Amino acid sequence: MARTSILATSEQAVAGIEDGSTILVGGFGLAGMPFDLIDALILQGAKDLTIVANNAGNAEVGLAALLKAKRVRKILCSFPRQVDSYVFDELYREGKIELEVVPQGNLAERMRAAGAGIGAFFSPTAVGTPLAEGKEERTINGMRYILEYPIRGDYALISAHQSDALGNLVYRKTARNFGPVMATAAATTIVQVNEIIPTGYLDAESIVTPSIYVDRVVQTEARHYTVKGAR
Amino acid sequence: MARTSILATSEQAVAGIEDGSTILVGGFGLAGMPFDLIDALILQGAKDLTIVANNAGNAEVGLAALLKAKRVRKILCSFPRQVDSYVFDELYREGKIELEVVPQGNLAERMRAAGAGIGAFFSPTAVGTPLAEGKEERTINGMRYILEYPIRGDYALISAHQSDALGNLVYRKTARNFGPVMATAAATTIVQVNEIIPTGYLDAESIVTPSIYVDRVVQTEARHYTVKGAR
Amino acid sequence: MTADTSTRAPLTMDQLAAVIAHDIPEGSYVNLGIGQPTKIADHLPKDKSGTVNVILHTENGMLGMGRKAEGDEVDADLTNAGKVPVVETPGCSYFHHADSFAMMRGGHLDVCVLGAFQVAPNGDLANWSTGKPGDIPAVGGAMDLAIGAKDVYVMMSLFAKDGTPKLVQACTMPLTGINCVSRVYTDYGVFDLGPDGARIRATFGITPDELCAKVAALHR
Amino acid sequence: MTADTSTRAPLTMDQLAAVIAHDIPEGSYVNLGIGQPTKIADHLPKDKSGTVNVILHTENGMLGMGRKAEGDEVDADLTNAGKVPVVETPGCSYFHHADSFAMMRGGHLDVCVLGAFQVAPNGDLANWSTGKPGDIPAVGGAMDLAIGAKDVYVMMSLFAKDGTPKLVQACTMPLTGINCVSRVYTDYGVFDLGPDGARIRATFGITPDELCAKVAALHR
Numbered sequence: 001m002a003r004t005s006i007l008a009t010s011e012q013a014v015a016g017i018e019d020g021s022t023i024l025v026g027g028f029g030l031a032g033m034p035f036d037l038i039d040a041l042i043l044q045g046a047k048d049l050t051i052v053a054n055n056a057g058n059a060e061v062g063l064a065a066l067l068k069a070k071r072v073r074k075i076l077c078s079f080p081r082q083v084d085s086y087v088f089d090e091l092y093r094e095g096k097i098e099l100e101v102v103p104q105g106n107l108a109e110r111m112r113a114a115g116a117g118i119g120a121f122f123s124p125t126a127v128g129t130p131l132a133e134g135k136e137e138r139t140i141n142g143m144r145y146i147l148e149y150p151i152r153g154d155y156a157l158i159s160a161h162q163s164d165a166l167g168n169l170v171y172r173k174t175a176r177n178f179g180p181v182m183a184t185a186a187a188t189t190i191v192q193v194n195e196i197i198p199t200g201y202l203d204a205e206s207i208v209t210p211s212i213y214v215d216r217v218v219q220t221e222a223r224h225y226t227v228k229g230a231r
Numbered sequence: 232m233a234r235t236s237i238l239a240t241s242e243q244a245v246a247g248i249e250d251g252s253t254i255l256v257g258g259f260g261l262a263g264m265p266f267d268l269i270d271a272l273i274l275q276g277a278k279d280l281t282i283v284a285n286n287a288g289n290a291e292v293g294l295a296a297l298l299k300a301k302r303v304r305k306i307l308c309s310f311p312r313q314v315d316s317y318v319f320d321e322l323y324r325e326g327k328i329e330l331e332v333v334p335q336g337n338l339a340e341r342m343r344a345a346g347a348g349i350g351a352f353f354s355p356t357a358v359g360t361p362l363a364e365g366k367e368e369r370t371i372n373g374m375r376y377i378l379e380y381p382i383r384g385d386y387a388l389i390s391a392h393q394s395d396a397l398g399n400l401v402y403r404k405t406a407r408n409f410g411p412v413m414a415t416a417a418a419t420t421i422v423q424v425n426e427i428i429p430t431g432y433l434d435a436e437s438i439v440t441p442s443i444y445v446d447r448v449v450q451t452e453a454r455h456y457t458v459k460g461a462r
Numbered sequence: 463m464t465a466d467t468s469t470r471a472p473l474t475m476d477q478l479a480a481v482i483a484h485d486i487p488e489g490s491y492v493n494l495g496i497g498q499p500t501k502i503a504d505h506l507p508k509d510k511s512g513t514v515n516v517i518l519h520t521e522n523g524m525l526g527m528g529r530k531a532e533g534d535e536v537d538a539d540l541t542n543a544g545k546v547p548v549v550e551t552p553g554c555s556y557f558h559h560a561d562s563f564a565m566m567r568g569g570h571l572d573v574c575v576l577g578a579f580q581v582a583p584n585g586d587l588a589n590w591s592t593g594k595p596g597d598i599p600a601v602g603g604a605m606d607l608a609i610g611a612k613d614v615y616v617m618m619s620l621f622a623k624d625g626t627p628k629l630v631q632a633c634t635m636p637l638t639g640i641n642c643v644s645r646v647y648t649d650y651g652v653f654d655l656g657p658d659g660a661r662i663r664a665t666f667g668i669t670p671d672e673l674c675a676k677v678a679a680l681h682r
Numbered sequence: 683m684t685a686d687t688s689t690r691a692p693l694t695m696d697q698l699a700a701v702i703a704h705d706i707p708e709g710s711y712v713n714l715g716i717g718q719p720t721k722i723a724d725h726l727p728k729d730k731s732g733t734v735n736v737i738l739h740t741e742n743g744m745l746g747m748g749r750k751a752e753g754d755e756v757d758a759d760l761t762n763a764g765k766v767p768v769v770e771t772p773g774c775s776y777f778h779h780a781d782s783f784a785m786m787r788g789g790h791l792d793v794c795v796l797g798a799f800q801v802a803p804n805g806d807l808a809n810w811s812t813g814k815p816g817d818i819p820a821v822g823g824a825m826d827l828a829i830g831a832k833d834v835y836v837m838m839s840l841f842a843k844d845g846t847p848k849l850v851q852a853c854t855m856p857l858t859g860i861n862c863v864s865r866v867y868t869d870y871g872v873f874d875l876g877p878d879g880a881r882i883r884a885t886f887g888i889t890p891d892e893l894c895a896k897v898a899a900l901h902r
Contacts, residue, residue, distance in 0.1 A: 003708075003709030003735070028522045028523075028541070028545070028559075029541065029545035030538065030545070031522075031538060031539055031540070031541050031545070032539070054559075078600070078601055078602050078603065079600045079601065079602035079603075080598055080599075080600050081598045081599075081600035082545075082600075089598060092598055093596075093598075099598070099599070101599045101600065101601050102601075103601050103602075103603070103604070103605040103606055104521065104559070104563065104601070104602050104603040104606055105521075105559075105563030105566065105567055105603060105605075105606035105610075106605075106606070107559075108558075108559035108560040108562075108563050109347075109349075109560055109563060109564070109567075111560070112560040112784075113352075114788075115784060115788045115790075116340075116784030116787055116788045117354075117355055117784065117786075117787030117788040117789060117829075118340075118352050118353060118354065118787070119352075119353030119354070119355065119369070119371040119372075119374060119376035120352070120353045120369075120371055120376075121344075121349050121350075121351070121352040121353070122349060122350030122351045122352070123348075123349065123350070123567070124348060124350065124567065124609050125567060125605050125606050125609060126605045126639075127609075127639075127640060128586075128637055128639070128640035129605060129636065129637045129638060129639065129640075130591075130636045130637070131601065131605065138350070138351075140350040140351055140380070141350075143350060145350035145351075149371070164773055165773075166737075166773040168773055168775055170436065171436070171556070172436070172539045173435075173436075173524075173537065173539040173540040173550075173556060174520070174522050174523050174524055174539060174540050174541055174556065175538075175539035175540075176523055176556055176557070176558050177522050177523050177558065177559050178558070178559045179558065180558040180560075181558055181559055181560045184784070184788060184790070199772045199773040200772035200773060202773075203437065204404075204746075204770060204774045204775050204776055205401065205402070205403075205404075205437060205439075205776055206434065206436060206437040207775035207776075208436075208558070210745045210775040210777065210785075211737070211745070211773065211775075212711045212737070212739075212745060212785060212790050212791070213790065224537075224538035224539070225538060226536065226538050226541070226545070226547055227541075227545040227546075234488075234489030234515070259742045259743075259761070259765070259779075260761065260765035261758065261765070262742070262758060262759055262760070262761050262765070263759070285779075309820075309821055309822050309823065310820045310821065310822035310823075311818055311819075311820050312818045312819075312820035313765075313820075320818060323818055324816075324818075330818070330819070332819045332820065332821050333821075334821050334822075334823070334824070334825040334826055335741065335779070335783065335821070335822050335823040335826055336741075336779075336783030336786065336787055336823060336825075336826030336830075337825075337826070338779075339778075339779035339780040339782075339783050340780055340783060340784070340787075342780070343564075343780040345568075346564060346568045346570075347564035347567055347568045348564065348566075348567030348568040348569060348609075349567070354787070355787060355829050356787060356825050356826050356829060357825045357859075358829075358859075358860060359806075359857055359859070359860035360825060360856065360857045360858060360859065360860075361811075361856045361857070362821065362825065395553055396553075397517075397553040399553055399555055402776075403759045404744075404757065404759040404760040404770075404776060405740070405742050405743050405744050405759060405760050405761055405776065406758075406759035406760075407743055407776055407777070407778050408742050408743050408778065408779050409778070409779045410778065411778040411780075412778050412779055412780045415564070415568060415570070430552050430553040431552035431553060433553075435526075435550060435554045435555050435556055436556055438555035438556075439778070441525045441555040441557065441565075442517070442525070442553065442555075443491045443517070443519075443525060443565060443570050443571070444570065455757075455758035455759070456758060457756065457758050457761070457765070457767055458761075458765040458766075
């Protein structure tokens, strides 16, 4: 992957995303959600998107705003239904969005497999359940497993805490969640960070996502939301 | 895994390792080699061991000393032959040690699979080579892959830079190598560290091996060797 | 076993949480599922220094999760699996989702406590979907958690709102996992699941005979 | 293409290293295999500030590897894949072996340069074992490297000590990888491997016709 581009605006960061793209969107609920990149993507106009994310949006910010703008054809996620997922719920009930539910750990591991060049792997998760229907099963050493395939993105939109000028990333607390995995699994990884710092200022031992996985970085104002009604 | 034990001596740390055990031994060449744990293991006396490591020992320290003491029945490794692997070379030529050569990346990924509960995975490495003979092959999306199974240890002996009192670990530079992977893949993980520091003094964002993977920790004097003749 | 089988009344969910908390061995690594099981955190035993010696895992990427955050402690970047803001404990660590679920799938956690719609004596668990048409399916980490610890416990009311037992001879709702639950904690009793089916470990406010009469999946 | 096809003599390995270094695009992530390819690092182009704008990966767990360490710089915890002590560069990062090989296997590196015993026009590579009985087999990361970058280049002398070409119609030695090499750099010429076989890209101290006469695997 060629050297990371540091861009001035979120609009530049999401430039060129084509209609019909598969986009991995970081975040667990609202922690780690790349709000500015998604807002820029809405302005950019790409439609007919397939989104891979843990949830299907909260309230009307971030991913929910993209759904509300009717840009998403299909979503692969583990947990669409939440206290404040009314945008998704309505689209789904009206048949205006396709849903594929993937257990959370398989979702993460399938993206990891894409990034790690693994062709497929046998997972014990979901064995014997409706989500294993139609999937290849094998017993290995007396344990039952389901064969799972990689999930790749054309793009990943994620957020991180800091980037250096090379594109090395560190995250903050549980906002790390899917970011480091998605960064490895997309052809083009686009990151919004709270801060860009000079190269050499991040501890080499503590870099979570090496710059090789990062294509475009933009610094944005940190926006924080918590899920209303979570308990 | 119950709470990590902080032990006073390497002898205590390796207590109870049974004859015939499979032991994952950290290190790449001599960087990250758990010298004190191995010396203690030689004194402890366990024999008929299967060792999983990247190399088969350098000069007569660390793993080479264990081989020289004739405690190892079999070694799985990627690169036994080195400029200073004469202890192994002689045992091998005399038919006194069994060797299974595993490509380095598959070695790491197979231990990762053991730690991650993956039943098996399709790897593109070694396809069409003698090391794929007898292994299951499958073409996925036009690419050929070999099915690889987890490698588990009864014990892992690794070294790290620092541990806190809970057993959280950080490593130092490329001495990190196999340590974090082996820690996840063994029933009992035993770690020698340069320093034990109070809990709360490691940055939560920078902990590489969480304490859940660590069973026993001992602080030892750091010993550093470089491979003579490496170029 | 700590629960007094001569309890006068069924337990409240808070009392049940305390029973479970007491049964979790010191030093354990534990994941408490969303919903009722999160209550267990408030009852974990403390040592003389006031430290809880159980380390909580939250599957969104943390070991050493602390209590709910209050007021100024709230940090949108630090939540539990239910998306509730929480605090750190000393020695906590963060990791990404693939590493977090590898930790569960690899069998490194000691105990996981989950809610349930139905459990069967063979350890089958149904807790992610009622299977009703029109429901939006959402599994989250439920299927990973169901196989994600050495011991998987269920915490639930023994009877559904319509009075039918949730410990059933065979689950009729969509399964979350098979043969995965080893113990069931309910307001009326605690049951160990094993090769011989469900064995009564304790009862609360009801006799074993009365319980067996009401719950077909139980037998003496 | 930079190599002057009218070179008077075959290149030394150092000259060849310079040719390869010049062909590696700025901004690339590169792994240089043990042996001759490590020489390439000394020839990577520098920008006005003297910075090398190629980031080196070493499979033992580092991006941003620097030059060999000298004197007091030697740190036993910091070596390259050949176990030689090296130094850091600004912005370097460390990771464990599973992550390091995931980076290669996943196709994230731009270029990998490897030594070879034999290469065939179909991209097959033999570089880990001569196949002689009595040799101790040792593969290291060779098979991972062979499939570990978008472009896998070979750097080798074109002829073995006995004068036979190492670019062969089909490898006779044990394979390291199949269809994996895209370009071969040798002291006598550079060859692009593709669907039509090996195409001469440059020659050094020899004419294309002379080369084709000596190397059966080549044809005009």
